[in-house]
Amino acid sequence: MEPPDPVVFVFGATGYVGRAVVEVAARTEDVARVTAHARPGSERAAALEAMASDRVHVDRTPLEAEQLRTTLEACSPSHLFICHGTTAHRARREGLESPYEAIDLGLTELVLAAAGAVSPPPRIVYLSAIGASPRARGAYLNARWRAEEAVRSSGLPFTICRAPLLGGPDRGEARPLETVARTVADPLLAALGAVGLTRLRDRLSSMDAAEAAEGMVRSGFHYMTINRIVESDELRRVGVYERERWTPESRRDTPRH
Ligand SMILES: NC(=O)c1ccc[n+]([C@@H]2O[C@H](COP(=O)([O-])OP(=O)(O)OC[C@H]3O[C@@H](n4cnc5c(N)ncnc54)[C@H](OP(=O)(O)O)[C@@H]3O)[C@@H](O)[C@H]2O)c1
Numbered sequence: 001m002e003p004p005d006p007v008v009f010v011f012g013a014t015g016y017v018g019r020a021v022v023e024v025a026a027r028t029e030d031v032a033r034v035t036a037h038a039r040p041g042s043e044r045a046a047a048l049e050a051m052a053s054d055r056v057h058v059d060r061t062p063l064e065a066e067q068l069r070t071t072l073e074a075c076s077p078s079h080l081f082i083c084h085g086t087t088a089h090r091a092r093r094e095g096l097e098s099p100y101e102a103i104d105l106g107l108t109e110l111v112l113a114a115a116g117a118v119s120p121p122p123r124i125v126y127l128s129a130i131g132a133s134p135r136a137r138g139a140y141l142n143a144r145w146r147a148e149e150a151v152r153s154s155g156l157p158f159t160i161c162r163a164p165l166l167g168g169p170d171r172g173e174a175r176p177l178e179t180v181a182r183t184v185a186d187p188l189l190a191a192l193g194a195v196g197l198t199r200l201r202d203r204l205s206s207m208d209a210a211e212a213a214e215g216m217v218r219s220g221f222h223y224m225t226i227n228r229i230v231e232s233d234e235l236r237r238v239g240v241y242e243r244e245r246w247t248p249e250s251r252r253d254t255p256r257h
Pocket residue numbers: 011012013014015016017018039041042043044045063083084085086087090094103104107127128129130162163164165166167178
């Protein structure tokens with residue numbers, strides 16, 4: 001028996017990468033439905049509403065445990081993409097204290113707890129960052145590492161995608177420091193790649209949302225990436241496995257197509 005078509009839920013869908021994940025998932029042939037989550041009051045939800053169709057639905061469930069659980073149970077996603085996170089600038093604007101603890105880690109834990117009630121369990125595809133490690137310095141990477149740990153210990157099937165610097169002319173929001181970092185580092189990394197340091201180039205060069213989203217959907221659907229970390233060079237690579245699909249119910253050993 002063929003596994004059922006994937007049903008995708010995207011948390012953080014108003015963001016630069018989350019929105020691209022919605023787009024990529026929606027044009028993926030065998031995906032039955034995509035639910036794009038926007039937090040109530042999100043300034044960017046209107047752009048998401050413009051993408052709504054018979055296959056793409058926008059959901060505005062409040063970020064509260066019981067309500068999220070009810071929504072996820074009703075939607076029963078096979079794949080849950082977690083693409084949210086804050087920045088120091090946004091956190092200041094919203095008056096958040098310990099923002100990475102509260103949002104990057106705290107909301108991840110909230111979503112994982114709600115997802116744990118869904119049967120069959122959805123596969124978590126988590127957007128993390130290169131540099132996340134138990135020895136990472138700084139509140140951001142420390143929170144990212146702990147969020148990865150929460151994903152790993154959730155008991156749910158998962159794929160953790162560690163993205164490099166994310167940006168491009170399509171970001172639609174000024175991030176001057178990130179733009180400078182990309183402008184300086186990318187040509188340098190391209191030169192290093194030209195003299196053979198291709199792995200270093202592929203790990204550290206920036207990518208735009210479309211490339212990150214393609215990589216997340218590709219690796220999030222595949223059995224070879226189940227329960228492991230996809231580093232940025234693999235996220236970028238269109239390898240041999242992008243043609244195959246995997247859905248959670250099938251686990252590793254039922255027919256793939
Ligand atoms: N930027 C990078 O170079 C980079 C590299 C690797 C990994 N990452 C990680 O990937 C994540 C997504 O990146 P991105 O560029 O797509 O970010 P983004 O455009 O800033 O999107 C962030 C998402 O998180 C939501 N969010 C922000 N603050 C929130 C809050 N207080 N409560 C609930 N939701 C909130 C946003 O909702 P609203 O639209 O409603 O604000 C949006 O959906 C980042 O947060 C980061 O941790 C980033």
